[in-house]
Amino acid sequence: MDRSTISEVLHYIDGERVPSLDGETLENIEPATGKSLGSIAAGKSSDVDRAVEAASRAAQSWAESPPEVRGYHLEKLAQGIENRIEDLAMAESIDNGKPVSVARSLDIPRAAANLRFFAGAARYQHEDAFRTRLPGDQLWNVSVTRPIGISGCISPWNLPLYLFTWKIAPALAAGCTVVGKPSEVTPVTADLLGRIASETGFPPGVLNIIQGSGPDAGSPIVEHPQIPAISFTGGTSTGAVIASQAAPSFKKTLLELGGKNPTLVFDDANFDSAVEGAFRAAFSNQGQICLCGSRILVHSSIADRFTERLVERTREMTIGDPLENNTMMGSLVSSSHLEKVEACLVAAKNDGGEILTGGKRIQPEGRCKDGFFLSPAVIRGLDSKSATNQDEIFGPVASIITFDDEEEAIQIANGVRYGLAASVWTENLDRAIRVSEKIEAGTVWVNCWMKRDLRTVFGGVKDSGLGREGGTDSLRFFQEPTNVCIRFESNSKE
Ligand code: NAP
Numbered sequence: 001m002d003r004s005t006i007s008e009v010l011h012y013i014d015g016e017r018v019p020s021l022d023g024e025t026l027e028n029i030e031p032a033t034g035k036s037l038g039s040i041a042a043g044k045s046s047d048v049d050r051a052v053e054a055a056s057r058a059a060q061s062w063a064e065s066p067p068e069v070r071g072y073h074l075e076k077l078a079q080g081i082e083n084r085i086e087d088l089a090m091a092e093s094i095d096n097g098k099p100v101s102v103a104r105s106l107d108i109p110r111a112a113a114n115l116r117f118f119a120g121a122a123r124y125q126h127e128d129a130f131r132t133r134l135p136g137d138q139l140w141n142v143s144v145t146r147p148i149g150i151s152g153c154i155s156p157w158n159l160p161l162y163l164f165t166w167k168i169a170p171a172l173a174a175g176c177t178v179v180g181k182p183s184e185v186t187p188v189t190a191d192l193l194g195r196i197a198s199e200t201g202f203p204p205g206v207l208n209i210i211q212g213s214g215p216d217a218g219s220p221i222v223e224h225p226q227i228p229a230i231s232f233t234g235g236t237s238t239g240a241v242i243a244s245q246a247a248p249s250f251k252k253t254l255l256e257l258g259g260k261n262p263t264l265v266f267d268d269a270n271f272d273s274a275v276e277g278a279f280r281a282a283f284s285n286q287g288q289i290c291l292c293g294s295r296i297l298v299h300s301s302i303a304d305r306f307t308e309r310l311v312e313r314t315r316e317m318t319i320g321d322p323l324e325n326n327t328m329m330g331s332l333v334s335s336s337h338l339e340k341v342e343a344c345l346v347a348a349k350n351d352g353g354e355i356l357t358g359g360k361r362i363q364p365e366g367r368c369k370d371g372f373f374l375s376p377a378v379i380r381g382l383d384s385k386s387a388t389n390q391d392e393i394f395g396p397v398a399s400i401i402t403f404d405d406e407e408e409a410i411q412i413a414n415g416v417r418y419g420l421a422a423s424v425w426t427e428n429l430d431r432a433i434r435v436s437e438k439i440e441a442g443t444v445w446v447n448c449w450m451k452r453d454l455r456t457v458f459g460g461v462k463d464s465g466l467g468r469e470g471g472t473d474s475l476r477f478f479q480e481p482t483n484v485c486i487r488f489e490s491n492s493k494e
Contacts, residue, residue, distance in 0.1 A: 001090040005195075007038030009187045011047055011211055012194025014054035015204025021046045026184055026212065031097035031331045032322050034370035040187050043212030045220035048179065051208035052226050055150045055177035058205030063147045063175040070173055071119035073202055078115035080196035081108065081161075088189055092160060093322045095188040097331035097372065098285055100323050107162045111189075114165040117454045118474070122173035125475055138490040145479040147175030148252065152221040152230040154214075154242075157183035157333055158288040158394075164190050167231045168207060170474035179208045179227065181218050183234075185333055187211050214238065222246055229478060232256065233290075236392070236418075236463045243466070254467040254477050256290070257460060258392040259420030262413040263293035263449075264435065266406075267301045269425035273447065275309045281423055281449040282398035283314065283376045286332055291421045291443070291450055293398070295389055297409050300402040307380060307400055311357045314376050320364040331371040332395060338372040341395035345377060348388040348399070353379045358396065384412045392418065406435060414440045419461035423449045442468070 009028060010017040018041075019025075025039035041047075062070070081088060088111075089104035098107070125145075132139040153167035164182050171178050182190035190209050197207055210217050222230050222245045232242050233256040246253045263278045281293030298306045322330030332338045338361075345359045359377035363369050376396035382388050388399050403409040413422060423445040424435050436444040442459040445451060452458075459468040467477060 001087045003094075005087075006091050006094065006188045006192070009038065009040040009191040009211055010194075011041050011043060011051070012191070012197065012207070012209040013047070013051045014057075014208070015198060015202070017191070017194055017198075020044065020212070021050065028095070028187065029334065030094055031333050032094070032368045032371040034335065034372065037094065037188075040184060041211045043181070043210040043217030047210055047212075048217065048220040048224060051179045051210055052150060052224055054205035055179055055208055056226060058203060059150060059177045062177055062203065062206050065175070067122040067125070067173070070175065071123050073200075073206075074115045074119035074169060074173060076200040077193075077197060077202060078112040078119070080200045081112040081115070081193070084192070084196065085109070088161065088192060090323070091188045091192060092186075093330070095186045096157065096160060097322055097333055099327045099330045101325055101327070102285060107159055111161040111165040113454065114162070114169045118169040118173035121170070121471060121475060125472060138488050140486045140488065142484045142486065143481050144484050145476075145481045148478050148480050149176060149228045150226055151176040151178050151478055152224070152227045153178055153180040154218050154221065154230065154232045154234065155180070155182055156234045157185040158285060158290070160186040161189035161193065163233050164193070166469070167233065170469075171231065171478045172207065174475045174478035176229070176478045177206050177208075179210060179221055179224075181210050181212070181221055184211065184213045184217075219245065222251075225249065228252060230254070231477065239465070252477065254469065255465045256458075256469065257420075257463060257465045258394070258418060259290045259292075259460065259464050260295060260390065260392050260416045260418040261291060261293045261421045261423075261441070262295045262297050262439075264409050264413060264422065264424045265296065265298045265302070265306060266409070266424075266426040266428070266431065267299040268428050268431070270427055270447070271302070271306070274425035275306060275313060277423060277425060277447070277449050278398075279310060279313045283317065283329065283396050284450070286329055287376070287396035287398075288333065288394055289450070292394075293423055293449065294393060295412075296398055296400045297403055297412055298400060299409075300404050303400070303402045307356065307378070310398075310400075311378050314357050314378055317376060319362055319373060319375060321366070321368045329376060329396065331368070331373045333372070335372050337395070338374060341374060341393055341397060344388065344391070344393045344395070344397060348379050348382060348386075348397075351382055351386045351388065353382040353386070353388060353399070355379050384415055390416055406431065410435060410438045414438075417463040420464035421445070
């Protein structure tokens with residue numbers, strides 16, 4: 001890949017890549033090297049205003065176009081992504097620090113899949129109609145949906161293009177024009193998406209992308225009076241700020257927030273599958289997935305054997321240059337995030353936790369010697385109420401907690417402020433169903449982790465979010481339904 005294509009990140013407004021009106025930029029750092037990658041346009045409210053004007057000009061014709069036409073444009077965009085999968089995977093890896101193999105097999109294919117899925121979903125979405133019979137009245141009640149309007153879509157840095165497209169695709173498919181913002185930490189693939197949109201003839205003004213920081217570029221989107229809906233994915237504390245900014249003007253908000261997800265391993269689990277599942281759930285993408293299982297709850301009768309195997313498996317990980325094909329773990333996303341995770345490890349030790357492996361800075365040879373690498377850590381011995389087991393760390397840190405029976409496992413699993421996801425490992429079907437139904441989470445996987453069907457609901461309970469994405473839930477968020485009630489005469493008076 002030609003690095004010059006990612007050295008200058010610009011806004012994408014009205015079909016063109018443009019700098020900020022005031023010309024200001026931010027620096028983009030490559031996490032695996034700690035060196036500058038280039039500049040990012042630093043968006044402000046004046047840039048957001050410009051994007052909203054473009055989105056407003058394009059709104060009516062996009063909203064009135066048939067779903068087939070919108071689907072056609074989304075599929076062309078998906079094809080544009082697939083045509084450049086290798087460049088996009090390299091760019092995502094360079095910008096985020098994740099292994100290129102992960103970007104190639106997960107992030108970029110899923111970005112294309114999001115666009116294709118919602119292109120189809122909009123075509124097949126139906127509206128409800130009810131025949132109502134009241135004494136003396138015959139009615140047809142029809143639910144008519146219309147696009148909600150210009151939609152703000154704000155996404156985080158951990159799965160950059162994957163989550164950005166997960167938000168914009170349903171908005172566009174539902175007939176809304178969009179002002180989106182990726183994280184300033186990983187802005188590159190959204191910029192490339194703007195280029196692809198131009199190349200594939202995406203209608204100008206329908207999709208607009210503002211780059212820059214949360215407070216300077218994100219807040220003006222949330223507070224803009226012409227944007228009636230905000231779809232946000234990110235941290236719980238940012239979600240609280242956004243909710244408070246959006247509430248006074250009664251904006252519709254969808255909040256996908258943080259997690260502290262439990263992996264529950266019962267003594268009747270398939271042992272090898274459970275070890276592998278818990279390992280993947282803990283450390284995939286450097287532990288930087290909202291769905292990662294950072295709390296591993298293990299039945300006391302198998303805890304020692306399980307811990308030994310998990311530690312062995314963790315030590316086998318190849319950590320280093322994310323651009324090498326055999327790398328299993330790349331760098332954390334930024335130096336500040338690395339420092340945050342290290343501080344959590346210090347707190348874990350101070351609270352009496354035993355770090356069985358990992359938790360050390362790594363300096364790979366060569367170009368990555370100044371990158372933000374940390375070896376994956378497995379901790380045991382901490383109380384389930386300790387900070388390590390309560391607060392989201394969002395890094396390669398897994399804590400083992402033991403339990404003695406099903407009831408205790410459920411109580412520990414639910415004993416946090418979050419409720420995003422869980423995975424349950426057992427060969428006992430009755431137990432699998434019983435436990436899954438009692439866990440407070442938006443998603444419960446049984447004998448698997450992070451398997452997704454885009455038609456299913458996705459979201460969090462408690463402090464993990466508000467609302468649901470996935471399938472028609474995503475589309476409905478970007479639509480306003482109106483009940484049209486039609487009275488008619490059932491007996492001919494002619
Ligand atoms: P974050 O700091 O909350 O940022 C998320 C997005 O919001 C970024 O684009 C950020 O911009 C922007 N932002 C920050 N402050 C804002 C404000 N005042 N107004 C408007 N926008 C603002 O989250 P992150 O650190 O990028 O991502 C990690 C978090 O996301 C974790 O908690 C993780 O669990 C969560 N997450 C949740 C899900 C889910 O589906 N539930 C999925 C992935 C990640 P800048 O980065 O440019 O400042």
